[in-house]
Amino acid sequence: MEFSNISLRPFDLSDIEDFMEWASDEKVTKYCTWEPYTTKEEGIAYIKDKVIPHPWFKSICLDNKKIGSISVSSNSGNDRCRGELGYVLGSKYWGRGIGTKAVRLVCETIFKEWPHLERLEALVDVENVRSQKVLEKVGFQREGVLRKYCLVKGKQSRDMVIFSLLSTDPIS
Numbered sequence: 001m002e003f004s005n006i007s008l009r010p011f012d013l014s015d016i017e018d019f020m021e022w023a024s025d026e027k028v029t030k031y032c033t034w035e036p037y038t039t040k041e042e043g044i045a046y047i048k049d050k051v052i053p054h055p056w057f058k059s060i061c062l063d064n065k066k067i068g069s070i071s072v073s074s075n076s077g078n079d080r081c082r083g084e085l086g087y088v089l090g091s092k093y094w095g096r097g098i099g100t101k102a103v104r105l106v107c108e109t110i111f112k113e114w115p116h117l118e119r120l121e122a123l124v125d126v127e128n129v130r131s132q133k134v135l136e137k138v139g140f141q142r143e144g145v146l147r148k149y150c151l152v153k154g155k156q157s158r159d160m161v162i163f164s165l166l167s168t169d170p171i172s
Contacts, residue, residue, distance in 0.1 A: 005062060005063045006060070006061065006062055006098055006101050006102065006105075007061045007064075007105075008058040008059070008060060008061070008070060008102065008105055008106070009058060009059050009061050009066075010052075010057075010058060010059070011047050011051045011052060011057065011058070011059050011066070011069070012047075012052070013044060013047055013048060013052075015047065015059060015066045016040055016043050016044055016047065018059075018065055018066035018067070019037075019043050019047065019066060020037060020040060020043050021067075021090060022067065022068055022088065022089070022090035022091070023036065023037045023043060023046075023088075024036045024037050024038060024043075025090065025091055027091040028088055028089070028090060028091050029088075030128075031124075031125040031127070031128040031131070031152070032088060032152075032153075033150065033151070033152055033153065034153070035153055051069075054071060054073075055074060056071060056072040056073075056074070056110070056113075056114075057069065057070075057071040058070055058071070058106075060087070060089060060098065060099075060102045062093065062098060067089060067090045067093050067098070068087065068088050068089035068090055068093070068098075068099070068102070069087065069088055070085070070086070070087040070088075070102050070103070070106055071085070071086050071087070072084065072085055072086075072106060072110050072114075072117075072120065073086070074114065074117070080116055081116065081117065081118040081119060082117070082118070082119045082120075082121055083110070083114065083117050083119070083120050083121070084120075084121050084122065084123070085103070085106065085120050085121065085122040086122070087099060087102060087103060087131075089102070094130065095130075099131070099134045100134050100137045100138060103134055103135065103138045104138050104171060104172075106120075107120065107138055107139070107165055107171045108171060111167040117167065118166060118167050119164055119165070119166050119167070120140075120164065120165045120166075121162060121163065121164050122135055122140060122162075122163045122164075123146070123149070123150075123160040123161070123162055123163075124160060124161045124163065125152070125158055125159075125160060125161075126145060126158070126159045126160065126161055132161055132163070135163045135165075136163075137172060138165070138171060138172055139165055139169055139170055139171050139172040140163040140164060140165045141163060141164055141165070141169075142161060142162075142163055143162045143163065143164055144161070144162060145159050145160070145161055145162075146159065146160045146161075146162055147159050
């Protein structure tokens with residue numbers, strides 16, 4: 001697939017239609033900690049209150065259409081050297097290399113934009129093999145399984161695989 005038409009851009013409230021396409025899809029949110037969005041009002045509130053104020057939260061765009069999101073959350077204090085990567089992609093775009101390209105774009109820029117960052121981490125449900133493969137393709141190292149690490153949708157505790165990429169690691 002040609003990747004010149006994939007980009008990362010900030011969200012704004014006018015993106016609600018594109019956002020609802022993937023954020024309301026149960027296949028997309030299966031491994032997410034949050035439930036699918038059911039109303040535009042919920043989506044608008046999330047974009048307005050969480051996404052826009054976030055220091056590094058972007059939409060994954062294909063030909064200017066917002067088809068997913070990707071973010072890096074920074075830690076503070078003694079953990080300031082670490083950040084956490086999170087991403088989600090509309091299900092009809094799976095298997096086309098778009099997620100891998102989006103993660104690669106972040107990794108190529110985040111260590112320059114945030115020079116204090118030395119380590120980028122990602123936590124992936126043990127059953128979400130596709131997402132694990134995305135990270136491995138970009139150069140992330142699988143470090144281990146964190147047992148019963150977090151609740152998914154407030155219900156069941158899940159094992160998570162932790163991956164990391166250091167600022168000195170090569171990006172594949």
